[in-house]
Amino acid sequence: MTVAQVLHRAAAQLAPVAGAAARLEAEVLLATVRGADRVRLLAALREPVSTAEEEALARLVSRRCCGEPLAYLVGQQEFMSLTFKVNRNVLVPRPETEVLVEAALKVLAQEGWRRPTVVDVGTGCGNIALSLAHYFPRARVIATDLSGAALAVARRNARRLGLDARVSFYRGDLLTPLFACRRACPGLKARAYLRATGWPACPGPYGGTRSKGREVCPQWAVPCRPTGAEVIVANLPYIPSAELASLPPEVRHEPRLALDGGGDGLVPYRRLLRQVPLVLRRGGYLLLEMSPAQAEELCALLCRAGFFKVEIVLDYGGQPRVILGKLFLISRKKQILGV
Numbered sequence: 001m002t003v004a005q006v007l008h009r010a011a012a013q014l015a016p017v018a019g020a021a022a023r024l025e026a027e028v029l030l031a032t033v034r035g036a037d038r039v040r041l042l043a044a045l046r047e048p049v050s051t052a053e054e055e056a057l058a059r060l061v062s063r064r065c066c067g068e069p070l071a072y073l074v075g076q077q078e079f080m081s082l083t084f085k086v087n088r089n090v091l092v093p094r095p096e097t098e099v100l101v102e103a104a105l106k107v108l109a110q111e112g113w114r115r116p117t118v119v120d121v122g123t124g125c126g127n128i129a130l131s132l133a134h135y136f137p138r139a140r141v142i143a144t145d146l147s148g149a150a151l152a153v154a155r156r157n158a159r160r161l162g163l164d165a166r167v168s169f170y171r172g173d174l175l176t177p178l179f180a181c182r183r184a185c186p187g188l189k190a191r192a193y194l195r196a197t198g199w200p201a202c203p204g205p206y207g208g209t210r211s212k213g214r215e216v217c218p219q220w221a222v223p224c225r226p227t228g229a230e231v232i233v234a235n236l237p238y239i240p241s242a243e244l245a246s247l248p249p250e251v252r253h254e255p256r257l258a259l260d261g262g263g264d265g266l267v268p269y270r271r272l273l274r275q276v277p278l279v280l281r282r283g284g285y286l287l288l289e290m291s292p293a294q295a296e297e298l299c300a301l302l303c304r305a306g307f308f309k310v311e312i313v314l315d316y317g318g319q320p321r322v323i324l325g326k327l328f329l330i331s332r333k334k335q336i337l338g339v
């Protein structure tokens, strides 16, 4: 069979799952199988397709028909005009998340910090952290994720994009990998903070060892600045748990850890807001991606947590998608008690 015939058949098979994009998806999958790009594929419509290639394509089409996202099948996704490797351990970067990156870039440009520190919480494949490092070369970026498998993908993307010297990745819950570092910095009362917010104990360094009764942590190597980070960005899971079962099959193939935001979807953000005052410098910015329905509640949460200049940014569909606020210049203690 020729390329044209194989494409025609694959597009027909993909139509129920991909709709109007069936032909495009067939082209992308066949290009992946042949190790060529789409343009070259389309220039070779009359060329024969080998049996091995036909079989490989059939396997991919069948996985796609079972709802697996196209990005997992081809192993990559475009985001902010950069290519990110992805696999089933990470959320596929979404176009609406570009709104978050663009808002953060605008803040960085407006504030004019000389060498700002930006923290990306729940980095996944590193799309936000690495885009910020790429488009704002003055920034030093720190990214965290609870998933070691996701961090492996992010680190690989950092190396591919030549950004590994400016972006550091740490495994842990929200901002706690930075607390480990801060415990090494005199003057920052992480332990007191953790007691005040009802945590049983600092979760401590991840993967660290104990020596003479003291935790020794590779994360202490994070050069921590007493002033704190200038910007914190996060696209944490925000789908209410009860809605997970009704998500489209494509989304259900993605890691639950990347989707499940608990009862009303805001559990991770409430926890993050308790930790933020310890890491964000006064006058620094917090930017969060959200679902449009959460705008009002998140706005109230940010105001109570000591943020002002709270703004909502709309996505390309005109829906509230990002909330941002500037940390008020009041004491950390007041911010913590205000949450």
Ligand SMILES: C[S@@+](CC[C@H](N)C(=O)[O-])C[C@H]1O[C@@H](n2cnc3c(N)ncnc32)[C@H](O)[C@@H]1O
Pocket (backbone or CB within 6 Å): 090, 091, 092, 093, 094, 097, 121, 122, 123, 124, 125, 126, 127, 128, 144, 145, 146, 147, 150, 172, 173, 174, 175, 235, 236, 237, 238, 257, 258, 259, 268
């Ligand atoms: C919605 S995905 C976002 C991924 C990526 N930042 C993006 O925008 O496409 C949320 C990410 O947060 C991570 N995550 C979930 N809970 C977390 C936690 N408590 N601490 C750190 N990361 C967490 C997940 O592993 C996942 O990679």
